[in-house]
Amino acid sequence: MQDKVTEAVRKQYEAYSYPPPIEDAEQFLKQWGPLTCDPKFAGIQLWPEGRPRQDLRILCAGCGSSQAALIALNNPDCSVVGIDLSEASLAHSNRHRERHNLGNLELRQLSLLDVGELDRTFDLIICTGVLHHLPDPDAGLKALADVLDTRGSMAIMLYGTAGRAGVYLLQDILRRLGAGPDAEGLKLARELLKFVPRNHYLIAPTGRLPQDLADDAGIVDMLLHPQDRAYSVPQIMAFVETAGLVFSGWSDNALYCADRFLSGELLERVLALPAVEQWAIIDNLTLINGRHDFFVRKPQSARFLTCFDTDDFLSYVPLIRAGTRLGGDANALMLTRPSLHGELAIPISRAEAMLLEQADGNRTVSHILSHPSFARLPPVQRTNFARDACERMWRSGHVLFGRSGT
Ligand SMILES: C[S@@+](CC[C@H](N)C(=O)[O-])C[C@H]1O[C@@H](n2cnc3c(N)ncnc32)[C@H](O)[C@@H]1O
Known part of the structure; x- marks a missing residue:
């Protein structure tokens, strides 16, 4: 029971x-x-x-x-x-x-x-x-x-x-009106949605009502749920x-x-x-x-967590995320990829682009840095360049990292 x-x-x-x-x-x-x-x-x-x-x-x-x-x-x-x-x-x-x-x-x-x-x-x-x-x-x-x-x-x-602040405000209104997850509650919720102002938290993050509110099951799940936090x-x-x-x-x-x-x-x-x-x-x-x-x-x-605090990251294998492309022009290179929130672009330098060119899903960062393009840099400078580049591309989600031997 x-x-x-x-x-x-x-x-x-x-x-x-x-x-x-x-x-x-x-x-x-x-x-x-x-x-x-x-x-x-x-x-x-x-x-x-x-x-x-x-x-x-x-x-x-x-x-x-x-x-x-x-x-x-x-x-x-x-x-x-x-x-x-x-x-x-x-x-x-x-x-x-x-x-x-x-x-x-x-x-x-x-x-x-x-x-x-x-x-x-x-x-x-x-x-x-x-x-x-x-x-x-x-x-x-x-x-x-x-x-x-x-x-x-x-x-x-x-x-x-934070992203659902508007949802909870509407849930609160519907609760006060005695609406439950049933046909009557749905009718009330649909009526209420007609009066939600454009600047309400429910709309503000994307500029429109959440797509889930297009059908009954979505409205019940989002606005009339008996238990949700x-x-x-x-x-x-x-x-x-x-x-x-x-x-x-x-x-x-x-x-x-x-x-x-x-x-x-x-x-x-x-x-x-x-x-x-x-x-x-x-x-x-x-x-x-x-x-x-x-x-x-x-x-x-x-x-095995990804972390760039120590030189251990040199043994990671960078993997470019599916859908990521190099764009822009020679003076302003951009790394772009599609996402739920539209195209995500970050500027990258020529050296960073060269690093990515060598990332074939098998080579470690250290292997990539042994390429003649990087070998002329003093070791500390080379490692710091790679750390900053890898961490930035990891933060933006364009590049993922595995461990050597994968
Ligand atoms: C919002 S749906 C998500 C379905 C699916 N995981 C997805 O992402 O598409 C929530 C599902 O969890 C089920 N559920 C809720 N509480 C549960 C529990 N204690 N044990 C097993 N399933 C549960 C519900 O019946 C419902 O099908």
């Missing part, structure tokens, strides 16, 4: 499966590419030291209507277990399973709090948009940590406090630490990158702070993070 809150959450997702079910998983992957938590997309971010095995054991905790099926379809070598409270969402996942003959996908109606009942461990746990709906998110993360393999990695998405950057760090885990990086550093939003003395001052402080400042300033997508690991495997 579930507690009252969990039962209310289950009921909501029975009536309004979210995200709205995808019709054809194969077509979806063709059109949009892999999910950002898919090991085929995020491999180096999940395991900078190298993927632990080809046949990964993957858990999608709170898989909703399609996520586990998309992962199973795109990773036929791996076994995927999808668990969820909602029978309706699992039924849709099962339709994907039958349509695409996904023998590697197992589906269970189970609370992630009871995941220990499966009596297995996993190399990858994907839990996006779920833990913030639990009455006790700490207990949820702890339950998942208990079934994560020592060398495993977890991809998590939690709501962001959000996290600031420091709260995420505390949340991860409380579960005995280690934060290993954002899915896209650009969303927390001081260089993108500040300049001059203020930028220098912010860059002198520890990374978590920088991220917290940018999160509060920009309001762009209605969601935080990030990875966590067990302390035993956290020695």
